[in-house]
Amino acid sequence: MMRQTKINLTVFVILLALLIGAPFLVDEVPLRLMTEMCYMALFAVSLNLLLGFAGMLSFGHSAYFGIGAYAAAIAFLHIEGIGLISGVLLGSFAALIAGAFFSLLLNRVGGTAFAMLTLAIMQICYSIALKWRNVTGGDDGLGGFDVPDLNIPLIGTIDMFESAHVYWFVLVIVSIMLFITWYLLKTPMGRSIVLLRESMSRAGFLGYQNTMTKFFLFTYTALLAGVAGSLFTVFQQFVSTGSADIFRSIDAILMTVIGGVGTFAGPILGAAAYIYLSDWLSDITARWQFFVGLLFIVLVMWYRGGIMGILTSVRLKISSGEKVKEAQGD
Amino acid sequence: MSEILKLYGVEHDFSGLQVLFGVNFHVLEGERHALIGPNGAGKTTVFNCITGELHPRKGQVLYKGNNIVGKRPFRIAREGMARSFQITNIFFNLTVRENLQSAILSRLNRRFNVLKWISRMDDVNDEADRMLELLGLREEAEMPAGLLSYGQQRALEIGLTVSLKPEMILLDEPTAGMSKEETHHAVDLIRSLTEGISMIIIEHDMDVIFDLADRITVLQYGEVICSDISSEVRVNDRVREAYLGEEGD
Amino acid sequence: MEISFVVILITIFHGLVYAMLLYLVASGLTLVFGMMGVLNLAHAFFYMLGAYIGYSILLHTGNFWVALIMAPIVVGAVGVLVERYLLRYLHPFGHIYELLLTIGLQLVILEGVKWYWGTEPLMASPPPILQASISILGAPYPVYRLFILFFSVVLILVLSWVMFKTRLGMVVRAAVDNPDMVSALGVNTPLVFAGVFGLGTALAALAGVIAAPLLGIAPGMADAIGFDAFVVVVTGGLGSLLGAIVAALLIGELQAFGVMFFPRFCLVLMFIVMAVVLSIRPQGLFGDRE
Numbered sequence: 001m002m003r004q005t006k007i008n009l010t011v012f013v014i015l016l017a018l019l020i021g022a023p024f025l026v027d028e029v030p031l032r033l034m035t036e037m038c039y040m041a042l043f044a045v046s047l048n049l050l051l052g053f054a055g056m057l058s059f060g061h062s063a064y065f066g067i068g069a070y071a072a073a074i075a076f077l078h079i080e081g082i083g084l085i086s087g088v089l090l091g092s093f094a095a096l097i098a099g100a101f102f103s104l105l106l107n108r109v110g111g112t113a114f115a116m117l118t119l120a121i122m123q124i125c126y127s128i129a130l131k132w133r134n135v136t137g138g139d140d141g142l143g144g145f146d147v148p149d150l151n152i153p154l155i156g157t158i159d160m161f162e163s164a165h166v167y168w169f170v171l172v173i174v175s176i177m178l179f180i181t182w183y184l185l186k187t188p189m190g191r192s193i194v195l196l197r198e199s200m201s202r203a204g205f206l207g208y209q210n211t212m213t214k215f216f217l218f219t220y221t222a223l224l225a226g227v228a229g230s231l232f233t234v235f236q237q238f239v240s241t242g243s244a245d246i247f248r249s250i251d252a253i254l255m256t257v258i259g260g261v262g263t264f265a266g267p268i269l270g271a272a273a274y275i276y277l278s279d280w281l282s283d284i285t286a287r288w289q290f291f292v293g294l295l296f297i298v299l300v301m302w303y304r305g306g307i308m309g310i311l312t313s314v315r316l317k318i319s320s321g322e323k324v325k326e327a328q329g330d
Numbered sequence: 331m332s333e334i335l336k337l338y339g340v341e342h343d344f345s346g347l348q349v350l351f352g353v354n355f356h357v358l359e360g361e362r363h364a365l366i367g368p369n370g371a372g373k374t375t376v377f378n379c380i381t382g383e384l385h386p387r388k389g390q391v392l393y394k395g396n397n398i399v400g401k402r403p404f405r406i407a408r409e410g411m412a413r414s415f416q417i418t419n420i421f422f423n424l425t426v427r428e429n430l431q432s433a434i435l436s437r438l439n440r441r442f443n444v445l446k447w448i449s450r451m452d453d454v455n456d457e458a459d460r461m462l463e464l465l466g467l468r469e470e471a472e473m474p475a476g477l478l479s480y481g482q483q484r485a486l487e488i489g490l491t492v493s494l495k496p497e498m499i500l501l502d503e504p505t506a507g508m509s510k511e512e513t514h515h516a517v518d519l520i521r522s523l524t525e526g527i528s529m530i531i532i533e534h535d536m537d538v539i540f541d542l543a544d545r546i547t548v549l550q551y552g553e554v555i556c557s558d559i560s561s562e563v564r565v566n567d568r569v570r571e572a573y574l575g576e577e578g579d
Numbered sequence: 580m581e582i583s584f585v586v587i588l589i590t591i592f593h594g595l596v597y598a599m600l601l602y603l604v605a606s607g608l609t610l611v612f613g614m615m616g617v618l619n620l621a622h623a624f625f626y627m628l629g630a631y632i633g634y635s636i637l638l639h640t641g642n643f644w645v646a647l648i649m650a651p652i653v654v655g656a657v658g659v660l661v662e663r664y665l666l667r668y669l670h671p672f673g674h675i676y677e678l679l680l681t682i683g684l685q686l687v688i689l690e691g692v693k694w695y696w697g698t699e700p701l702m703a704s705p706p707p708i709l710q711a712s713i714s715i716l717g718a719p720y721p722v723y724r725l726f727i728l729f730f731s732v733v734l735i736l737v738l739s740w741v742m743f744k745t746r747l748g749m750v751v752r753a754a755v756d757n758p759d760m761v762s763a764l765g766v767n768t769p770l771v772f773a774g775v776f777g778l779g780t781a782l783a784a785l786a787g788v789i790a791a792p793l794l795g796i797a798p799g800m801a802d803a804i805g806f807d808a809f810v811v812v813v814t815g816g817l818g819s820l821l822g823a824i825v826a827a828l829l830i831g832e833l834q835a836f837g838v839m840f841f842p843r844f845c846l847v848l849m850f851i852v853m854a855v856v857l858s859i860r861p862q863g864l865f866g867d868r869e
Contacts, residue, residue: 057675105858111674112618113861116813120850120857123806127847188435188443195432198421205381206494207407207436216442246802250682257679287694293686300679301668 004319019171023164032235033279035167037272038174039231044255044267045181046224051253052262053185054217055197056110059249060118063102063125064222066244068095068229070129070136073239077145084150084158088173088230095226096219103218107211110200122249129241141240147233160234170231177227182264184220193217254292257299260308269307333392334359334498334528340379340389342372348552349375350386355547355557357498362529364539364560367549368572373532374416376549377500380530381413382406393498407436412496416503416532418483420490422476426467429475429486430458433493457493464523465489481512485519498528505535517541540564548572585718590835592715596724596793598831599731603786604804605811605823606738607779613755613818614775617666617677621684622783623805628688629654629784630791630800631696634703643706650788651781658780662773685801693798703791727789734785735824742820751775755818807834810853816866825864 018025022034043065050056072091075082082090102121109117129136136142150158150169158165184190192213195203200210233239242248251274252267259270274292281288299306305313336356342349349372357363365373378384380391382403390397398406421429434454435441448454462468465485470478475486484504491499504520505513517538520531533539539546540560547557548569556566563569608622633650637643661684669676704710705723712719742748754761754771762768787800794800811830815822830849837845856863 051675055675057678105854109857109861112612112817113813113857115618115678116809117854117857119806119809120854123850124847124854127850131844131847183447184444186447186449187445188440188448191428191432191435191448192441194424195421198423199419201383201403202415202419202421202490203432204403205407205413206433206490207404208441209404212442253679253682261675287690289686290690290694293683293690297665297680297683297687300676300683301665304672304676 020168023167028163031163031167033275035163035170035235037275038167038170039228039235040251040255040275041268041271042174042177042231043225043228044252044259044271045178045264046221046228047249047252048256048261048264048267049181049193049217049221049224051256052260052266053190053197054193054214057115057253058118059115059246059253060102060120060122060125061221061225061252062244062246062248063118063122064095064099064225065229065232065248066125066129066241067098068092068226069233069239069243070142070229071095071226072230072233073142073145074135076147076233077142082148084148084160084169084234087147088227088234091230091233092223092226095229096223099219099222099226100215102222103215106218107214119246122244122246126241126244126246129244137240139241141238143238145237147237160237166235170235173227173231177224178268181224185264189216254296256306257296258306260306261304263306263308266306266308273307331358331360333357334394335380335530336390336392337376337380338390338392340376340386340391342375342379342384342386350379350552352389353549353552353554355554357528357530358545359528360526361544362524362531362542364543364546365530365532365549366534366539366546370551371549372552373549374502375552377413377502377530377532381411381500407494407496410494410497411500412491412494412498413500414487414491414502414504416506418480418487420475420483420486423474425472426462426475426478426486427455427458427471429490430461430493431455433490434458437494461489461493465519481508481516484508484516488516488520488523492523492527496527498530499524501529501531503532503534505533505538513538585716586839588716589718589720590839591832592720592724592728593839594832594835595828596727596831597834598827599728599735600786600790600794600804601807601811601831602735602824602827603731603789604783604808605815605827606735606820607782608808609812609815609818609820609823610751610755611776611779612812614751614758615666615670615677615772616674617681618809618812618817619776619779620678620681621688622681622779623801623808624685624688625654625658625780626783626787626790626804627692627798627801628657629787630703630796631692631701631787632784633788633791634696634701634796637703647785647788651785654784655777655781659773659777661780662776663769666776667769667772689798689801698798700795700797703796705792723792727793730789739820807849810849812863813853814856814863816863819863819865822863822865 023031026034043061047058047061050058050061068091070091071094072087075087075090105121106114106117130138132138147160149160152158158169160166185193192203192208195208196210196213196217204210229243232243255270255274256267257270258273259268260266278288278292281291303309333356337353340350340353353372353376365376367373375384379386379399382398382401382405385400389399391399393406393409393411398409421432424432431448431454434457435448438454440451459468462471465488467478467482467486467489470482475483478486488501488504491501501520505516508516513535521542531539531542543560545557545559546563548555548563548566550572555572556563556569558566604623604626608619611622612618629650632653633646636646636649640646665680666677669680705726709723709726711722713722713725714720742752750761750766751771754766754768754775758768758772761771790804794803807830811823811826814830815824815826830852833848833852834845837848841848
């Protein structure tokens with residue numbers, strides 16, 4: 001298995017180098033697309049913590065994305081002289097609080113009731129965003145604010161008008177949050193979360209207090225979604241109800257399934273693939289979502305492992321093919 | 331010897347259908363106690379009332395002197411009472427090792443540790459290795475538990491329960507669905523793993539019962555008809571008539 | 580606005596009409612859930628499909644009644660195929676995948692409809708006989724709405740009679756309650772499953788055809804009634820037809836009065852109701868604790 005780890009590491013390093021070097025390798029339009037892929041990847045990973053790792057389908061996750069987005073926007077708009085990081089922090093924190101609050105309701109239900117309750121919560125948040133025009137701008141959205149530049153001593157200034165700078169900023173924040181999540185999943189806390197999916201009753205009889213686990217899970221995933229939402233605001237310099245609607249939730253579900261439910265990297269690949277696909281297809285036909293829907297059905301029916309599943313089975317075929325060769329060589 | 335568990339007047343019904351009519355029995359510290367009775371007598375219901383899955387309508391469950399009625403299962407588990415299930419309830423998608431780790435982590439109160447990877451916790455993994463050895467599952471350590479044979483899964487089921495290092499263990503038909511040989515093997519395993527632990531075992535196999543149990547409680551139609559040492563139960567008329575008589579001895 | 584008795588009465592009628600439509604959509608949804616444990620997220624999109632297909636049939640035949648009969652049959656057939664070839668295959672893999680499939684179906688149906696019929700709203704009018712208005716306590720009330728009310732009530736009574744008074748209905752109810760047991764008793768459960776799913780989608784399509792002249796035909800129509808239908812199903816209790824009718828009446832009237840008197844909060848109100856019910860009694864008003 002050492003060889004596999006070496007391969008993984010090499011691939012990872014190459015990808016990382018490409019990601020960092022992207023602004024020098026691609027034009028502005030693809031770069032903006034990549035920026036979107038970054039924060040949507042974070043959003044999808046947070047959804048997958050619920051769906052793939054804890055076994056809970058949530059339709060309401062876009063509520064936290066929206067809360068993060070709006071809170072950051074409102075901060076940039078109304079708080080004089082607020083810094084970039086502070087704005088993002090505020091947005092993320094607002095989502096975290098919301099997550100903790102709603103977890104009180106969500107803690108007691110599971111399965112379909114849970115999914116429906118998340119839907120209800122999302123719809124309520126969406127309605128608030130739509131109706132509270134004074135604060136959120138209603139269906140006009142919230143714009144007209146400047147996202148402040150960020151001065152980093154010894155490195156330079158992150159200029160919000162430079163696509164490359166925005167991209168790097170988003171990439172760094174997303175990478176940090178993804179690393180923390182990746183690390184977390186290998187700790188006992190990560191195991192507690194997975195046990196929710198495996199057997200809540202067995203976990204309980206082993207001494208696990210599932211309500212506490214769920215509280216942590218709901219709060220943490222809301223935080224991640226909120227960070228993604230705040231980065232959305234930084235990138236778009238504009239926020240509207242589209243950040244908190246059902247379509248955004250469904251997009252995250254699509255990305256997760258395309259990439260591979262229950263794997264860490266799946267939603268990241270899925271986000272990249274989905275955004276690239278939708279960008280490319282939407283140039284070809286206005287009805288591109290029809291094909292995405294078909295693809296989705298095909299994946300759910302026959303390729304439930306998504307892209308990660310396909311990659312894994314390819315890798316297995318290669319390595320078993322090699323084992324056969326080795327055996328034959330003897 | 332003191333009583334570690336005592337049921338006192340435990341009654342329970344399901345939506346009006348009475349299943350337990352005032353169950354009384356006790357388990358002494360360190361003893362192996364069998365709970366037997368025909369199907370539908372209410373044995374698993376008694377277990378569920380003890381472990382907190384159900385809250386009996388009336389009566390008390392005294393564990394180490396304290397009434398635990400109303401407590402949630404995880405609390406009771408943390409107080410040293412562990413149970414296994416009649417229908418295998420392991421973590422099928424996790425590997426055998428991961429299954430055991432989960433139990434050990436819980437016992438060590440590390441459930442919410444966010445700083446250290448499980449793979450880096452040597453004490454947990456060493457203990458898991460030892461348990462794998464005892465269960466005879468060392469070869470299958472990295473296999474998903476769902477791929478084990480039935481007998482192996484039952485062994486893991488017991489392994490999970492024992493990994494909590496409980497003071498009291500409740501085994502619900504551990505040999506269900508096993509062949510004679512598998513049963514023999516399982517009983518040896520149970521015996522070796524539960525040295526000194528107070529036990530209640532629900533069983534149908536009479537050989538197992540008389541082999542393992544110090545005292546037996548016989549349940550019929552939700553009532554205790556006899557609760558005594560094995561040799562006495564064997565010759566009790568009511569018991570023979572109600573239960574053993576059906577099997578012909 | 581003067582809140583006279585007549586206005587209240589009219590609003591109550593509006594609520595009843597909407598409640599009937601909701602029930603037609605929700606009943607299929609709740610039956611399927613009770614039987615298969617699957618919440619068909621695409622259910623409201625079959626409603627939409629029914630409306631659009633009904634429109635095309637109307638266009639070709641010029642006859643509303645033909646459309647009323649044919650559209651549900653077509654959509655019901657689609658439903659049977661979906662259950663037979665897609666959902667059934669996924670059943671061993673768990674509810675999550677069944678739910679995910681229905682999300683995919685949503686997209687496919689929505690975009691398919693937009694592709695074939697375009698994104699502009701379509702005009703549907705009631706058949707000539709039903710285009711008049713009658714007077715209720717001096718206020719004009721469209722006959723068509725009364726027709727919806729009447730037709731739905733008759734349909735519900737017929738369905739209830741079949742469900743509760745015939746052997747077929749008993750088999751279906753038993754299958755909804757305990758599919759394994761029913762299968763062990765020798766009933767062809769796959770057939771029942773496919774049939775009930777098809778019936779559910781057919782009912783939704785029927786609701787779509789009837790609702791079209793009232794609510795219009797547009798790509799957004801699925802979401803519009805879909806959310807309310809979910810609220811009805813969840814509030815009433817997943818799997819409970821009785822719960823569905825009670826909840827439909829509740830939600831229908833809430834919607835009618837909400838639109839009339841509290842337009843700003845209307846949208847949120849439904850969801851607050853659902854959130855409250857789910858938090859206090861997750862199985863709904865009449866549901867079984869699963």
